[in-house]
Amino acid sequence: MKQKYALVTGGSRGIGKAIALKLANDHHYNIVLNYHSNTEAATAVKKEIEDTGVNCSLLKFDVSNLEETENALSGWELANPDAVIVVLINNAGVSKDGLFLWMKPEDWHSVINTSLTGFYNVTRPLLKNMLTGRYGRIINIVSLSGLKGNAGQVNYSAAKGAVVAATKALAQEVAQRKVTVNAVAPGFITSDMTTGLDEKELKKLVPLKRFGEAEEVADLVSFLASKKASYITGEVININGGLYS
Template structure:
């Protein structure tokens, strides 16, 4: 059974990714969530409605022990499962000016994005190398590429994942394992619902926010066999706001 794991897969971009990987590529999708079980089950229902298969898997990506326990248990119960695709999508934003930033808001954002990438990817990397096949896709942000005022913690976390993407790609390319990152700009999700879309649209050459499905389409391509010669890349998907 060929599987794809999507962290933070219960809502927004994560949900759209789960749907695309299940329907476009036929993967059994492991929908990771931390707290919102209702939303995760809703994502699973949408996947199944479209003829796909999957399961929900609860763990906090920032907690190494929780990651290892949840994934080891699931794989132990499904010995025929091979996880070919890992999408590190889980992230959290705790915005505020740096001069007033609390240490826990700095730490928490780094723990989820950067340490989360380490915990989940590190769990699977040896298996992918042994199988001589794998697709690791990290969801970063325009903030990690150019830096965004009021998001020093988020920008630092995503920039860290960008550096890791480029380095890891070089280590594993010989074994047919690719490592890429996708950097969305303004996308219509719960995370951007509070933003003043009418004002922000003026900054975007494409004159609109992106859709979660558009990000998921790009990730679906990077997760497919068609993308085998693309690795170590950071692909911006932002309507021209930073290119």
């Protein structure tokens, strides 16, 4: 029997790191940890994961680059013939906020290419094995911005909104093969992505009066990655303290 792995993109920090550790702890999945640039941080996370008793492979590639992504994934498969990725967490994303009127083309394309094209680049090559094995969990980390929109984030809202639609469509294509596709939409979560925000003011907008923690998002993802969630697919689950539901 092949060793089962979960791939987490953008896994060297924040929500991605919390998810990778949770999947290792809760389900004893071996982890393929993707990261873009911070080798030091990724190496530290790898050690934390391996301390739980599972294996962890580091894969450095830019999810927005098709050739780079395909080479990394095919190279890993060749090096690990007795392993198979059965859980995919599409977490990698960037934000380049600013008013749409003044938005530079590179800020538009960077955000769209990482979240939306990255979803395509990573998911498509892994899907065949999931369908052949008649089991898979694909979980896309989207955003409150992709559901309600957010001023100053037209690019980010567009990217995450598109992944929401892709989640619903792909879920219908692969359900017969027992592959589920869901999305998790965090609101304000304490992480690198929210360090520049005015938490004191923004948490007044949240009915629970606080920002969420990355570990709380990871708990939800862990459930969706489990066999207990076998009848949930094509869903977008909000985790935002009641800010938008």
